[in-house]
Amino acid sequence: MSETTASSEGLLFLTDEQLRKGIEAMFFAYRGFTADPDRILDGKDYGRAHHRAVHFIHRSPGTTVSNLLAILGVTKQSLNRVLRTLIEDGLVRSDKGKVDARERHLYLTDKGLILERELSDAQRARMRAAYRAAGPQAVAGFRQVLEAMMDPEMRRQYIRLKESGS
Amino acid sequence: MSETTASSEGLLFLTDEQLRKGIEAMFFAYRGFTADPDRILDGKDYGRAHHRAVHFIHRSPGTTVSNLLAILGVTKQSLNRVLRTLIEDGLVRSDKGKVDARERHLYLTDKGLILERELSDAQRARMRAAYRAAGPQAVAGFRQVLEAMMDPEMRRQYIRLKESGS
DNA sequence: ATGGAATGTCAACGAACCTGACTTAAAATC
DNA sequence: GATTTTAAGTCAGGTTCGTTGACATTCCAT
Numbered sequence: 001m002s003e004t005t006a007s008s009e010g011l012l013f014l015t016d017e018q019l020r021k022g023i024e025a026m027f028f029a030y031r032g033f034t035a036d037p038d039r040i041l042d043g044k045d046y047g048r049a050h051h052r053a054v055h056f057i058h059r060s061p062g063t064t065v066s067n068l069l070a071i072l073g074v075t076k077q078s079l080n081r082v083l084r085t086l087i088e089d090g091l092v093r094s095d096k097g098k099v100d101a102r103e104r105h106l107y108l109t110d111k112g113l114i115l116e117r118e119l120s121d122a123q124r125a126r127m128r129a130a131y132r133a134a135g136p137q138a139v140a141g142f143r144q145v146l147e148a149m150m151d152p153e154m155r156r157q158y159i160r161l162k163e164s165g166s
Numbered sequence: 167m168s169e170t171t172a173s174s175e176g177l178l179f180l181t182d183e184q185l186r187k188g189i190e191a192m193f194f195a196y197r198g199f200t201a202d203p204d205r206i207l208d209g210k211d212y213g214r215a216h217h218r219a220v221h222f223i224h225r226s227p228g229t230t231v232s233n234l235l236a237i238l239g240v241t242k243q244s245l246n247r248v249l250r251t252l253i254e255d256g257l258v259r260s261d262k263g264k265v266d267a268r269e270r271h272l273y274l275t276d277k278g279l280i281l282e283r284e285l286s287d288a289q290r291a292r293m294r295a296a297y298r299a300a301g302p303q304a305v306a307g308f309r310q311v312l313e314a315m316m317d318p319e320m321r322r323q324y325i326r327l328k329e330s331g332s
Numbered sequence: 333a334t335g336g337a338a339t340g341t342c343a344a345c346g347a348a349c350c351t352g353a354c355t356t357a358a359a360a361t362c
Numbered sequence: 363g364a365t366t367t368t369a370a371g372t373c374a375g376g377t378t379c380g381t382t383g384a385c386a387t388t389c390c391a392t
Contacts, residue, residue, distance in 0.1 A: 027218075076371075131179055138306070244380050270340070
């Protein structure tokens with residue numbers, strides 16, 4: 001058999017040294033990942049928490065509050081503070097549910113869509129540059145490792161979103 | 167020539183849809199990435215900021231405060247609060263510089279090394295599982311994309327650390 | 333030796349999380 | 363129809379971790 005075994009390969013990519021590099025890469029890259037939206041939000045009265053809410057409401061229009069809580073992984077008190085300001089400022093609309101009147105369905109208003117677009121354009125531009133620099137093969141690997149790194153619960157959320165997309 | 171052009175490939179991996187998936191993957195994966203150390207730190211009186219300080223002091227023993235500031239990208243006042251508690255609790259030693267007495271050189275004590283080990287073991291375990299699941303090819307791509315995503319300044323820091331390692 | 337630059341510290345403040353207890357309204361269950 | 367459960371929102375209070383401003387110390391160049 002021509003197949004190499006784990007021990008003969010040595011699994012060099014699993015050494016503590018390699019893992020440490022991956023850890024530090026994640027740390028520095030995440031800073032870049034959030035840098036552009038953070039810069040934009042700095043001028044306005046919002047923060048990273050608002051960005052996340054706007055992103056996922058745009059992603060799943062009509063989503064409920066509890067749905068958003070599950071995706072964002074924060075407490076409802078925390079999310080509520082964010083949502084309240086977004087609603088007050090007319091970026092988000094909150095509709096009482098027709099089939100279940102306890103639920104609130106969330107939508108971006110035109111004004112909300114403008115902010116979402118501004119933030120996601122900036123974030124996509126960086127991602128696009130990184131993807132282009134690394135190439136399709138690398139991008140596939142990137143996505144595989146990230147997906148394997150998620151908590152099972154989060155991975156389910158992610159896959160559900162991923163497949164509801166394209 | 168057998169080489170396909172950019173337009174003939176279509177660069178499908180650069181569609182907004184693909185980029186959005188990458189953005190969401192980063193978001194969910196980073197949560198997993200920090201989950202285990204966060205859990206460990208919860209019991210003790212420390213937080214993520216302490217973890218980062220301990221990590222990079224371990225990584226570069228004898229580093230100065232301003233060095234650490236550049237790597238962590240926070241204000242010195244913010245770092246100082248973290249360092250003070252770590253020093254008070256005997257996890258970090260701060261030595262006045264011999265050549266330049268303004269500088270403080272930072273080292274982990276034995277007690278600090280124990281915490282560092284506990285945290286990095288947990289984080290590496292997750293990273294190792296993800297790497298193993300995705301395979302060496304994917305890991306290479308993962309690292310390429312992350313590196314391309316960093317701010318130039320951060321990338322320099324990262325490469326310097328990366329090469330000082332193995 | 334002195335004034336400016338660099339390094340680090342102390343104090344106070346703010347954003348964005350958190351927990352816990354509670355209310356309101358509607359749906360589901362018995 | 364009464365009771366329990368669920369969804370959302372609120373109030374009070376606390377933690378972590380970031381910020382700005384003021385300050386002490388040390389070095390270095392004039």
